[in-house]
Amino acid sequence: MASAASPPDLDLLARDIGSRINEELPNILRQLLNNGQVDWAAGQLHFECSLLSGNVRAGKRSQAFKVASVELATDIGTPPGLPTPTADPERHRLQDPQPQPPSQIPSETSTVAWSPRTFRARLPAPSISDDESRPAKRRATGGLRIGNGDQQPDANNSITRRLESDGRVFPQRKKRSPDNPNLQPSTLEKFIGGVWESIFSGVKLDPAEVIEQWQAIESSGQPKLLMDAESEIAGRDDSVVQGMFGRMNVLARKISQTSRTCRSLEVIVQARWVQAFDDRVIELTASMTKEKAKKAAISEACVDFNWSEKELRNKMGIWRGYHDIAKAGGWAALVFAGMGLYRFCKYRVSFTEETFQTLKGLRHRFEVAADTLHPRWRNLLAIVGIMEDRKYTGHPHDWVVCGPNDEPIPLPITYHQWDKSFSYNHLEESLIDEDAWGLFDPRTVVLSTESSPHRCTVCSEEQSEDPRLNSCACFPNLYDAKAGSIPVQVYRTPNGKNNGLLACCSFERGMAVGEFVGEITSGLSNMDVMVGQTERAAYQIWQGKQGNHTRFVNHSCQPNSQFERFVWLGTQRIVLVSKGIEAGEEITVDYSDTYWKVESRQRVLV
Numbered sequence: 001m002a003s004a005a006s007p008p009d010l011d012l013l014a015r016d017i018g019s020r021i022n023e024e025l026p027n028i029l030r031q032l033l034n035n036g037q038v039d040w041a042a043g044q045l046h047f048e049c050s051l052l053s054g055n056v057r058a059g060k061r062s063q064a065f066k067v068a069s070v071e072l073a074t075d076i077g078t079p080p081g082l083p084t085p086t087a088d089p090e091r092h093r094l095q096d097p098q099p100q101p102p103s104q105i106p107s108e109t110s111t112v113a114w115s116p117r118t119f120r121a122r123l124p125a126p127s128i129s130d131d132e133s134r135p136a137k138r139r140a141t142g143g144l145r146i147g148n149g150d151q152q153p154d155a156n157n158s159i160t161r162r163l164e165s166d167g168r169v170f171p172q173r174k175k176r177s178p179d180n181p182n183l184q185p186s187t188l189e190k191f192i193g194g195v196w197e198s199i200f201s202g203v204k205l206d207p208a209e210v211i212e213q214w215q216a217i218e219s220s221g222q223p224k225l226l227m228d229a230e231s232e233i234a235g236r237d238d239s240v241v242q243g244m245f246g247r248m249n250v251l252a253r254k255i256s257q258t259s260r261t262c263r264s265l266e267v268i269v270q271a272r273w274v275q276a277f278d279d280r281v282i283e284l285t286a287s288m289t290k291e292k293a294k295k296a297a298i299s300e301a302c303v304d305f306n307w308s309e310k311e312l313r314n315k316m317g318i319w320r321g322y323h324d325i326a327k328a329g330g331w332a333a334l335v336f337a338g339m340g341l342y343r344f345c346k347y348r349v350s351f352t353e354e355t356f357q358t359l360k361g362l363r364h365r366f367e368v369a370a371d372t373l374h375p376r377w378r379n380l381l382a383i384v385g386i387m388e389d390r391k392y393t394g395h396p397h398d399w400v401v402c403g404p405n406d407e408p409i410p411l412p413i414t415y416h417q418w419d420k421s422f423s424y425n426h427l428e429e430s431l432i433d434e435d436a437w438g439l440f441d442p443r444t445v446v447l448s449t450e451s452s453p454h455r456c457t458v459c460s461e462e463q464s465e466d467p468r469l470n471s472c473a474c475f476p477n478l479y480d481a482k483a484g485s486i487p488v489q490v491y492r493t494p495n496g497k498n499n500g501l502l503a504c505c506s507f508e509r510g511m512a513v514g515e516f517v518g519e520i521t522s523g524l525s526n527m528d529v530m531v532g533q534t535e536r537a538a539y540q541i542w543q544g545k546q547g548n549h550t551r552f553v554n555h556s557c558q559p560n561s562q563f564e565r566f567v568w569l570g571t572q573r574i575v576l577v578s579k580g581i582e583a584g585e586e587i588t589v590d591y592s593d594t595y596w597k598v599e600s601r602q603r604v605l606v
């Protein structure tokens with residue numbers, strides 16, 4: 001169907017076309033079917049695309065490469081003669097559908113089979129196996145557990161329903177809607193996910209550290225960094241792993257950190273180089289045609305790079321991608337891009353106007369998170385002479401993000417219509433109201449085993465604040481000191497609920513969104529409170545103007561999260577647990593009837 005000049009170009013072209021077909025064709029076919037424009041009641045469609053090398057018109061045809069091949073049938077079964085579908089065709093849809101390089105494309109045919117209710121594309125497995133294409137490894141989360149009954153008699157013997165959801169109904173896995181384009185996995189979605197993951201991870205981008213570690217080996221040949229690692233360990237407590245393994249742990253951490261920072265510096269410089277190249281072309285255009293000016297600027301650059309024109313042109317294509325990303329999504333989108341950045345820019349499958357609009361809409365959101373979690377990240381831009389002050393200071397949830405293109409608003413302003421002096425106290429742990437409880441923590445549970453007081457009641461493993469001793473794998477993102485921040489933002493709801501909580505990354509079903517943290521008190525009435533209960537006490541958790549991000553979760557009758565009780569180190573916690581939350585969704589919970597206002601005074605049993 002096409003001819004190309006040389007095999008390496010053909011290779012790139014084949015990947016590009018194959019990717020686009022894999023990405024777009026299912027949607028096109030689905031639209032045709034849904035619109036009733038095509039009646040597939042009987043029959044089959046076979047679509048095949050090949051690239052031919054050599055001069056076809058002159059009858060010189062050296063090689064043919066099959067780029068993609070799609071079969072549309074009226075039933076979901078595999079047509080005779082075609083390979084058997086994989087056990088889980090959906091699995092392929094969740095992966096980035098990269099085509100195989102022409103030399104590796106198997107003769108196997110991809111199948112798109114249709115039945116009146118189902119439509120599935122079977123795509124070839126990705127041929128490129130970098131870290132991004134593998135499913136992320138996670139420690140097992142606790143799963144959604146069955147909670148205790150949520151109805152307790154109060155002091156007046158009436159039934160008080162709790163905010164904690166009724167755990168007796170085991171939440172069903174949320175189905176991806178094939179008709180909702182927002183939920184279709186795409187390379188763009190993956191790219192954006194990578195940016196969020198890296199912003200919310202513990203990555204530390206600090207140019208000062210790079211300079212510090214630049215000299216890895218002393219001029220005398222001594223391994224400077226390794227020796228520094230030794231002195232770092234010596235200064236820490238005895239329990240830290242000593243010896244070569246300990247030193248290598250520190251060295252590997254430092255080098256990974258430095259290399260990550262260098263990668264960000266590299267893409268900043270490369271994106272900025274594209275801008276300088278474009279400016280140079282404009283300069284040269286004063287005395288020659290644009291085409292010639294471009295060629296001249298490339299030749300000039302080749303001298304400095306000591307690269308061939310072809311090499312430079314290949315690199316330029318990718319660097320232009322970096323430039324376009326930074327232009328639309330801001331520098332944070334580029335600096336914090338994950339492992340997939342190179343691939344995203346190399347194949348350009350998602351380089352559309354829509355993509356850049358989406359990135360533009362995320363710009364302020366990326367910056368709020370980057371500035372508040374990585375106060376020094378903008379210093380990296382100084383490498384190309386860009387001096388930018390941190391724009392968003394304070395806690396990540398001191399800012400309420402708004403619709404695309406709208407500037408974030410300071411949190412207090414969003415409450416001014418009710419309270420002109422509103423200020424919010426961010427809590428990481430609940431506080432005990434000593435007026436109500438003295439020195440007693442009403443969340444303390446009666447320990448069942450004397451020998452092992454901190455055995456998890458769910459997984460039966462030992463719990464400890466020391467990560468080396470902790471074996472409980474329930475909610476590692478909450479109770480592991482090394483976990484990054486929870487990837488959520490407070491946002492301005494468009495439907496009159498004031499603020500709400502937005503998921504930046506997806507939360508697998510069973511994963512914790514956060515612990516409901518506030519003041520542990522009792523006896524409040526006419527307030528929104530969470531009611532907790534142990535064998536020894538009933539207590540309330542009040543948030544009001546304090547707490548963490550769970551304070552901003554709105555109610556829904558079809559929630560995507562639920563509250564569950566969990567015991568951590570002998571203390572009852574109330575954890576907001578995902579029922580399957582997609583990135584970009586509002587996180588909601590079912591408040592049940594009385595969360596809105598607790599009307600009767602709760603009697604406390606100690």
Ligand SMILES: C[S@@+](CC[C@H](N)C(=O)[O-])C[C@H]1O[C@@H](n2cnc3c(N)ncnc32)[C@H](O)[C@@H]1O
Nearest residue numbers: 496497498499500528551552553554555556596
């Ligand atoms: C825990 S707060 C949630 C955050 C709140 N929207 C805010 O801006 O502070 C609970 C309050 O949010 C509001 N709210 C929550 N869910 C709502 C819903 N589905 N519809 C209307 N208002 C809601 C109610 O005012 C409720 O008392």
